[in-house]
Structure formats: C-alpha cells, structure tokens
Amino acid sequence: MIDQRIFEDLQTKIDEETTVRDELHEIIQTLARKGRSTQAILSRAHSTPADQLKPVLDDAAVEILAQKQEVLRLKAVADQHPFYKYNALWTRELQNLVTSIELCAWLGGLQEHKGPSSGSFLTIEEVGKFLEVPVNLKEQDAFHLTIEEYLLALISVVEELSRLAVNSVTLGDYERPLQIGNFIKDLFAGFQLLNLKNDILRKRSDGIKYSVKKVEDVVYDLSLRGLVSKGSAAA
Amino acid sequence: MGTKRSWEGQAVIKMDSTESASSTLSIFENFRDELDEHHDRRERIIKASRDITALSKKIIFALQRVRTTNQPIPPNITKENDTRLEQIHKHFASIVADLIGIKSWRYQRQISGGVQEFIEAISFDHYLRTETLITHAEVASRLPGILVTEEDYLMGIFDLTGEMMRFAVTALSSGKVTPTDAAKAGVLVDLRVIRARCEALSVSGRHRAFMYKDLSKKKEVMQNSVEKVERAAYGILVRGSERPSGWTPDLSGPVEVEIH
Numbered sequence: 246m247i248d249q250r251i252f253e254d255l256q257t258k259i260d261e262e263t264t265v266r267d268e269l270h271e272i273i274q275t276l277a278r279k280g281r282s283t284q285a286i287l288s289r290a291h292s293t294p295a296d297q298l299k300p301v302l303d304d305a306a307v308e309i310l311a312q313k314q315e316v317l318r319l320k321a322v323a324d325q326h327p328f329y330k331y332n333a334l335w336t337r338e339l340q341n342l343v344t345s346i347e348l349c350a351w352l353g354g355l356q357e358h359k360g361p362s363s364g365s366f367l368t369i370e371e372v373g374k375f376l377e378v379p380v381n382l383k384e385q386d387a388f389h390l391t392i393e394e395y396l397l398a399l400i401s402v403v404e405e406l407s408r409l410a411v412n413s414v415t416l417g418d419y420e421r422p423l424q425i426g427n428f429i430k431d432l433f434a435g436f437q438l439l440n441l442k443n444d445i446l447r448k449r450s451d452g453i454k455y456s457v458k459k460v461e462d463v464v465y466d467l468s469l470r471g472l473v474s475k476g477s478a479a480a
Numbered sequence: 481m482g483t484k485r486s487w488e489g490q491a492v493i494k495m496d497s498t499e500s501a502s503s504t505l506s507i508f509e510n511f512r513d514e515l516d517e518h519h520d521r522r523e524r525i526i527k528a529s530r531d532i533t534a535l536s537k538k539i540i541f542a543l544q545r546v547r548t549t550n551q552p553i554p555p556n557i558t559k560e561n562d563t564r565l566e567q568i569h570k571h572f573a574s575i576v577a578d579l580i581g582i583k584s585w586r587y588q589r590q591i592s593g594g595v596q597e598f599i600e601a602i603s604f605d606h607y608l609r610t611e612t613l614i615t616h617a618e619v620a621s622r623l624p625g626i627l628v629t630e631e632d633y634l635m636g637i638f639d640l641t642g643e644m645m646r647f648a649v650t651a652l653s654s655g656k657v658t659p660t661d662a663a664k665a666g667v668l669v670d671l672r673v674i675r676a677r678c679e680a681l682s683v684s685g686r687h688r689a690f691m692y693k694d695l696s697k698k699k700e701v702m703q704n705s706v707e708k709v710e711r712a713a714y715g716i717l718v719r720g721s722e723r724p725s726g727w728t729p730d731l732s733g734p735v736e737v738e739i740h
Contacts, residue, residue: 247613247670252677254616258630262691263684270686329585333690368507381514386582392514431501435508442519 268322269334276315276338283308283345290352291412295421302354309349312342313376320378320388328386336394343372343390343398348405351428365428366402369395393446396436400449403429407456410463419472422463433457521578525587528571529594535564535571536597540643543604547656549666550611561605568598576625584627592632595623599636604643611670613637631692634681637674638698644671645705649712659717668709675706 286305293301319335349355350367358375359367372390373380379389406425413421433453441447467473539561546553553561571594579587599619606614619636620628648667651657662668678699683692 246611247673247677248615249673249677251613251615252681255630255634256681259681259683259692263687266684266687266690327585328582329588382582384581392511396511431504434501435504435511438505438508439512440516440519446515 265322265326265331266334269319269331272315272319272322273335273338276312276319276335276342279308279312279315280338280341280345283312284341287345287348287352290348291409292416294416295413295418298352302349302352305345305349306354309342309345309355312345316342316376316378323388328382328388332391336391339390340394340398340401342376343395344401344405346372346375347398347402351402351406365424366399366432396439396446397449399432400436400453403432403453403456407459410460414463414467419467422460422467423473426457426460426464429453429457429460521583522587522590525575525578525590528575529591532568532571532594533597535568536594536601539564539601540604543601543608544643544646544650546608546647547651547654549608551609553605553609572623572626579626588627588629591626592629595626595628595632596636596639598623599628599633600639600643603636603640607640607644607670608647611666613640613674634678634692635694635698638678638702641671641674641702641705645709648709652709652712652716659713659720662709662713668706668713671706671709675702678702 283305286301286308289301290298316339323331323335346355347366350359351365355375359371367375369380369390369392372395376390379385379387380395381392382389406429410422410425413419413425436450436453439446439450441450464473542557542560543553545557552558575591579591599614602619602622603614606612606618616628616630616633619633644667648657648662648671651667652659652662657666681695683695688695
C-alpha cells in the first residue's frame with residue numbers, strides 16, 4: 246500500500262519553493278535591468294577622454310547606488326532561506342555589479358568609498374562595506390558576497406580595462422595604457438597564486454594572460470615610437 | 481608572456497607599483513588559502529559520496545535475492561547489509577562536519593549522488609519488509625546531520641521503482657506470483673500508484689532549469705519500469721504455458737538508463 250499523502254506533501258514543498266523562486270526572480274530581474282543601464286553608462290568611458298570622465302562616473306555612481314538598493318531588497322528575502330540553495334539565481338547579477346563598482350572606482354569614481362589603505366581596487370571587504378552586505382561567510386548562513394563572485398568580477402574588470410587600453414590610445418591618452426598595464430599585471434600575479442581546479446574560476450582566469458598581452462602590446466607599440474616619455478608612467 | 485621587454489619607463493613603473501603589488505599578493509594569498517580549504521572539503525565529500533553509492537548498490541543487489549514482501553529480510557542478507565550500512569554511516573559521519581550549517585547547501589550537489597543511492601537502498605529494504613514507502617521524515621531521521629532534500633528523496637523513490645520492477649518481474653517469471661494476482665495487489669499495483677502520483681507532480685516550467693532538473697528523465701525511466709512489469713505479466717499470462725523452463729523476461733531493454 247502506497248501512502249498517497251507522501252506525494253501531496255512533495256507537491257506542497259515544490260509549490261513552496263516555487264513561491265520563493267518567483268519572489269527572488271522578480272528582484273533579480275530588476276537588478277539585472279538596472280545593471281544593464283550601469284554598464285551602458287560605464288561603456289562611455291571608451292569614448293570619453295579622462296579629463297571629461299567625471300559626469301560619466303557620476304551618472305554611473307547613481308545607477309550603482311540604485312542597484313545597491315536592489316541588492317538590499319534581495320538580501321532581505323534571501324536571508325530567510327539557505328544561502329546556497331538559491332545563490333545560483335543572483336550570482337551573475339551580483340558579479341556584474343561588483344565589476345561595475347570596481348571599474349567605476351578604478352576610473353576615479355566612488356572615491357569616498359575607497360579605503361585609505363587600498364591601492365587601485367576595492368578589496369572584497371570594501372565592496373561589502375559599500376554594498377552593506379557581509380562577505381565570505383563561512384559559518385553563518387546568510388546572504389553575502391562570496392570570494393568566487395568577487396574574483397570573477399575582478400576578471401571582468403581586467404577584460405574591460407584591456408579594451409580600454411586600446412581605446413585610450415585612440416583618444417590620444419598614452420598614459421592610461423601604462424596604468425592599466427601595471428594594474429592588471431598586479432592582479433595577474435595575484436591570480437597566479439591561486440590553486441585553481443577545473444571550475445569556472447579556472448576557465449575565466451585562464452583568459453587574464455591574453456588581456457595582459459593585449460595591454461603589453463599597446464604599451465610596446467607606444468614605447469617603440471617614443472610616445473611615452475621617460476618617467477611619465479603611472480599615477 | 482612572461483619575458484620582460486625592455487621599454488622606456490619600465491623601471492619607474494616598477495618602483496611605483498611595488499607597494500600595491502605586495503598588498504595585492506597578500507590579499508590573494510588569503511584567497512588561495514580559502515579556496516584550498518574549499519577544494520579539499522569538496523573532494524572529501526565527493527569521495528565519501530562515491531563510497532556511499534558503491535555500498536548502497538551492493539545493498540540493493542543483496543536485496544534483489546529476497547523473494548517475499550511484507551516479511552522480515554532473511555537473516556543472511558540482513559547480516560551482510562548491516563555491515564554495509566555500518567560502513568555507510570561511518571562515511572556519512574566522516575563528513576558531517578564538512579556539511580554543517582551554511583555548508584549543507586553549498587556542497588549539496590557533491591553529496592546528493594550518495595544520498596540518493598542510499599535512499600534507494602533503504603527504501604527498497606523498507607518496501608520489501610512492509611510494502612510501504614519510506615517517508616522523507618524517516619529517511620532524514622536515519623541521516624542525522626545530513627541534509628536530505630525533498631528532491632533527493634523523490635529521485636531516490638524514482639530509482640526505487642526500477643528495483644521494484646526487477647523484483648516483480650523475477651517474482652512473476654519464477655511463478656511465485658501469478659499475473660492475475662499481480663494485477664490485484666502487491667508490487668505492480670503499488671508501482672502504478674507511484675507512477676500516477678509522480679506523473680501528477682508539477683514543477684513550474686520557469687524554474688525547471690534549477691529545481692528538480694532530472695524529473696522528466698527519471699519520470700520516463702519510471703514509466704518504462706512500470707510497463708515492463710505490465711508486459712511481463714501479460715507475456716506470462718498469454719504465453720505462459722509455451723515458455724521453456726528457466727525462461728525469464730528480458731530486462732535489458734531501453735529502460736536501464738541510469739541518471740547521475
């Protein structure tokens with residue numbers, strides 16, 4: 246004899262989970278939509294000279310702060326459930342947001358949120374502080390930014406900056422490729438310290454060396470033609 | 481890559497970036513330690529899951545030697561399986577600390593295979609003894625400290641139908657159960673109920689990529705299992721007197737699709 250209630254209970258559980266996923270889905274959709282508009286604004290950096298970048302960064306900061314509100318909304322709902330059960334739903338959007346934050350900060354925006362000790366990028370703790378979410382939680386089961394998400398976001402920053410190195414030259418800025426080169430080589434050295442397994446982080450970080458090469462080629466072209474003056478490098 | 485080209489201004493840049501470079505490295509050293517810890521834990525869990533799967537399969541094989549339902553399992557089989565269960569519990573106990581709190585869902589996919597196979601084994605044992613389905617709560621109580629998701633439970637029950645199919649076909653072909661009796665009560669009837677109830681379960685299409693991913697594949701295998709028993713009953717009823725002694729229906733058809 247099969248107790249049919251077993252299947253009724255299962256359906257109840259499935260329906261409950263569906264409700265949670267629906268609720269999360271709606272917030273994440275909004276986060277994604279705002280994320281696309283942040284990225285559209287930041288992409289103007291590729292065609293805007295550095296000294297005229299301020300308004301672009303201010304616009305981007307407004308959008309980023311709007312996204313932060315969505316993250317807080319997401320956190321409020323996600324905190325009621327096991328973190329890793331639903332993490333896959335928003336991880337991509339959260340990574341994109343961290344990429345935007347880092348890019349904006351590297352370009353000179355969001356200055357008030359950069360710690361005095363940090364170099365050219367925000368540490369994971371600084372990003373967490375800015376977003377008002379915990380980072381790298383290992384015991385407590387609550388919403389947070391994971392190390393993997395942060396690292397994947399940095400890889401996207403590297404990719405975006407290598408494109409910017411090329412476009413800076415087109416805009417007549419021969420200094421920025423050097424700064425970009427230093428920055429991403431610094432990160433590249435960091436990623437080389439990691440013992441990566443066959444996972445997404447491995448796959449994505451394998452691409453960093455091509456970004457580094459792309460920027461090195463730009464710097465090489467400039468120095469070969471004497472377009473970068475001695476002692477002028479880096480900020 | 482790697483080789484330094486000498487271009488003008490390089491030395492200046494080097495000096496300038498030394499400080500931030502060393503702080504970056506210390507940040508990444510910290511990440512490395514965290515990730516190493518994660519990978520080690522992940523591997524321990526995967527290994528335990530594989531061992532649990534292998535032991536559970538052995539339990540299931542042994543149980544297929546049982547010939548009756550609703551009665552205690554013969555002592556020789558119980559004895560064998562008790563040793564295996566003990567080993568399984570040792571494997572689970574060895575990773576309980578790795579699956580505590582927030583980690584339970586983080587590594588759910590790594591342990592899920594072992595949990596599902598374990599559910600298949602104990603639900604088969606439970607069914608043979610009582611002709612009832614083990615409940616989710618009963619499964620969970622046998623695995624203290626381990627997360628048993630409803631999804632794992634359901635997938636384990638799907639796999640159970642495959643074992644019930646084998647058991648029923650063997651019973652029919654050995655003549656222990658006649659096709660007409662089989663249609664009235666027992667394994668075939670129970671299989672049909674499970675089939676009908678599983679077919680009635682519905683998961684919203686929008687979330688199917690994330691929850692109960694294997695549902696449709698497993699459902700198909702389960703439907704096939706039920707039909708195999710039905711065909712076996714039919715075959716024996718219609719052609720029963722013509723079959724040579726020692727004949728058993730072919731179980732090697734297309735339904736043996738294992739999903740992991």
